[in-house]
Amino acid sequence: MQTTIRQRFENIDYLDIALWVLRIVIIVAVLWGTVATILDNPYSTEQWLDFLIFGLAQGSLYALIALGYTLVYGVLLMINFAHGEFFMAGIFTATVFVAIPLDASGFTDRHPIWALLVIAVVAIATSMGIAVLTERVAYRPLRRAPRLVPLITAIGASFFWQYFFRGLYGSGITAFPDVALLKGSWTILGLEILKSQVVVIVASVLMLIGLYIFVMRTRMGKAMRAVSEDKDVAALMGIDVDRVIMITFAVGAAMAGAAGVLYALMYRQVHFFMGFFPGLKAFTAAVLGGIGSVPGAALGGLLLGLFESVGPCLFLEGLGITSPYQLKDVIAFTMLVLVLLVRPQGIMGERLAEKKA
Amino acid sequence: MPMLEVDNIHTYYGNIQALKGISLTVEEGEIVTLIGANGAGKSTTLWTIAGLLKPRQGKVFLEGEDLAGYKAHEIVYKGVALVPEGRRIFAKLTVAENLDMGAYHRSDRAGIAEDLERAFTLFPRLKERRSQVAGTLSGGEQQMLSTARALMARPRLMLLDEPSMGLAPVLVENFFETIQEINRDGTTILLVEQNAHMALQVAQRGYVLETGAIMLSDTADGLRQNPMVQKAYLGME
Numbered sequence: 001m002q003t004t005i006r007q008r009f010e011n012i013d014y015l016d017i018a019l020w021v022l023r024i025v026i027i028v029a030v031l032w033g034t035v036a037t038i039l040d041n042p043y044s045t046e047q048w049l050d051f052l053i054f055g056l057a058q059g060s061l062y063a064l065i066a067l068g069y070t071l072v073y074g075v076l077l078m079i080n081f082a083h084g085e086f087f088m089a090g091i092f093t094a095t096v097f098v099a100i101p102l103d104a105s106g107f108t109d110r111h112p113i114w115a116l117l118v119i120a121v122v123a124i125a126t127s128m129g130i131a132v133l134t135e136r137v138a139y140r141p142l143r144r145a146p147r148l149v150p151l152i153t154a155i156g157a158s159f160f161w162q163y164f165f166r167g168l169y170g171s172g173i174t175a176f177p178d179v180a181l182l183k184g185s186w187t188i189l190g191l192e193i194l195k196s197q198v199v200v201i202v203a204s205v206l207m208l209i210g211l212y213i214f215v216m217r218t219r220m221g222k223a224m225r226a227v228s229e230d231k232d233v234a235a236l237m238g239i240d241v242d243r244v245i246m247i248t249f250a251v252g253a254a255m256a257g258a259a260g261v262l263y264a265l266m267y268r269q270v271h272f273f274m275g276f277f278p279g280l281k282a283f284t285a286a287v288l289g290g291i292g293s294v295p296g297a298a299l300g301g302l303l304l305g306l307f308e309s310v311g312p313c314l315f316l317e318g319l320g321i322t323s324p325y326q327l328k329d330v331i332a333f334t335m336l337v338l339v340l341l342v343r344p345q346g347i348m349g350e351r352l353a354e355k356k357a
Numbered sequence: 358m359p360m361l362e363v364d365n366i367h368t369y370y371g372n373i374q375a376l377k378g379i380s381l382t383v384e385e386g387e388i389v390t391l392i393g394a395n396g397a398g399k400s401t402t403l404w405t406i407a408g409l410l411k412p413r414q415g416k417v418f419l420e421g422e423d424l425a426g427y428k429a430h431e432i433v434y435k436g437v438a439l440v441p442e443g444r445r446i447f448a449k450l451t452v453a454e455n456l457d458m459g460a461y462h463r464s465d466r467a468g469i470a471e472d473l474e475r476a477f478t479l480f481p482r483l484k485e486r487r488s489q490v491a492g493t494l495s496g497g498e499q500q501m502l503s504t505a506r507a508l509m510a511r512p513r514l515m516l517l518d519e520p521s522m523g524l525a526p527v528l529v530e531n532f533f534e535t536i537q538e539i540n541r542d543g544t545t546i547l548l549v550e551q552n553a554h555m556a557l558q559v560a561q562r563g564y565v566l567e568t569g570a571i572m573l574s575d576t577a578d579g580l581r582q583n584p585m586v587q588k589a590y591l592g593m594e
Contacts, residue, residue, distance in 0.1 A: 219457070219461070222450065222454050222457060222458060223458070223461060225447070225449065225450060225454075226447050226450065226458050229447045229448065229449060229450070230445055230447065232409055232429075232441075232445075233441060233445045233447070234458070235408075235409065235428070235429035235430045235433075236407060236409070236429060236430075236433065236438070236439050236441065236507075237430075237433065237458045237459055237461045237462075237506070237510070238430045238433035238434060238461045238462030238510060239430055239458070239461050239462075240428075240430050241430070
């Protein structure tokens with residue numbers, strides 16, 4: 001009798017216990033904080049709705065950027081850490097060469113829609129160009145190398161582009177000119193919503209739907225899915241695999257370029273380091289949603305944005321933590337860890353084990 | 358001029374030599390089979406012809422044209438389709454999407470529609486399951502899909518790699534009849550098989566591969582009568 005009990009104790013892994021205790025502590029803290037916040041009720045309904053809409057806007061930006069990570073991972077099983085820089089390169093270039101001159105000449109005030117279109121086209125084209133160049137020069141030669149090699153290269157490419165554009169446009173924060181058309185707010189269903197946030201949400205949702213249709217319905221989209229399953233056999237179908245991979249990078253970068261424009265409309269500033277945190281968050285969103293899955297990236301991005309904006313006040317305010325919004329990143333990454341503990345493949349991802357190496 | 362001429366190819370995986378000077382020819386309209394044990398180099402030969410592996414030495418000619426400068430996807434445009442070992446269908450795509458991929462490089466809509474009809478006539482099961490995700494098909498159906506997908510390229514030369522592997526015996530017989538039908542419709546076939554018995558029934562000629570080299574080449578009848586082939590590949594004493 002005694003020996004079996006002792007054996008049972010010996011079989012317990014103390015790390016497992018510690019992890020379970022940690023999970024329970026986190027869940028209890030979240031619940032405790034939520035209940036306390038609701039009882040205490042420090043915010044009005046309108047404030048909560050503001051958090052919600054800000055979260056949706058932020059989340060749809062994450063979703064757009066996350067698509068680039070997920071598409072590239074889908075075809076190459078590679079994490080393209082330079083993707084945040086594609087996002088930065090487009091809007092930084094468009095701000096310096098298009099947005100500021102157009103604003104100074106008064107064109108933006110006279111034809112705001114045209115101005116925004118030109119800015120978007122230049123930003124998207126620059127992002128795509130940088131992405132295609134990076135793929136061709138830095139990634140393609142390493143296609144058959146061990147997987148750590150392209151990963152390190154991607155980190156190197158990320159730094160390269162950051163400091164390249166720092167050298168080109170300077171290290172300061174550049175103000176993105178205000179567009180008068182998008183100042184102020186609209187009242188929608190009795191809610192006052194910032195115009196820029198409406199534009200961000202609507203534009204992102206349209207692009208997410210557009211991309212989904214592209215991947216599922218078009219010939220090129222099908223070829224991308226074929227390449228992501230089996231490159232050799234895709235070549236046997238007459239698919240030019242190198243070209244499909246290049247287009248995958250370009251499409252992901254186009255989304256990042258568009259996200260850059262929306263980011264500038266929302267935050268009204270650009271700088272050489274602006275790609276780093278959104279890139280990291282979008283990567284988190286892609287993993288959260290299930291990397292490799294397009295709907296997963298969209299869902300992961302929106303969830304992450306919502307948790308970041310609503311989470312701190314909802315979970316932490318009630319615990320008596322002051323200025324909880326400072327801790328939004330803690331919330332975001334805690335959520336990532338919690339989801340991955342339960343579903344390592346992400347919310348909509350497939351099991352990684354069955355993927356080819 | 359032969360449809361396919363393989364001239365003394367040496368193919369390596371890294372530093373390991375898989376083919377040690379393979380030469381063979383396939384005439385237009387023929388069914389030719391390559392038989393041999395596991396690891397003899399049969400699949401490697403097909404992959405080298407299809408351009409997925411490049412020979413370190415030797416050349417592959419398609420109707421007299423040297424294929425050395427072409428990538429795998431360009432060799433498809435020239436009329437060569439490979440049905441790979443283990444089917445290798447796109448499991449997450451639907452049956453219809455898999456067939457679309459087979460015709461990826463073509464733009465003649467009418468011709469593609471015609472070939473789709475033909476594929477569905479040869480393999481009616483695929484028509485029933487056209488909108489199903491291909492990963493959910495049975496092994497036999499996946500083999501049909503893999504073959505139909507290659508036909509969608511309207512190839513002049515079809516390379517079949519172990520099509521009977523893992524099929525139920527009833528299906529094997531059916532499948533070889535279909536191969537003969539495809540051949541009668543004008544497609545030249547190079548068939549790699551472990552089931553030498555079936556292969557030598559449908560083929561006109563055959564080559565026997567051993568450890569990366571051709572040991573024997575003869576008509577199918579000649580190989581069937583050969584005591585060495587009977588002993589090693591047909592299971593007769």
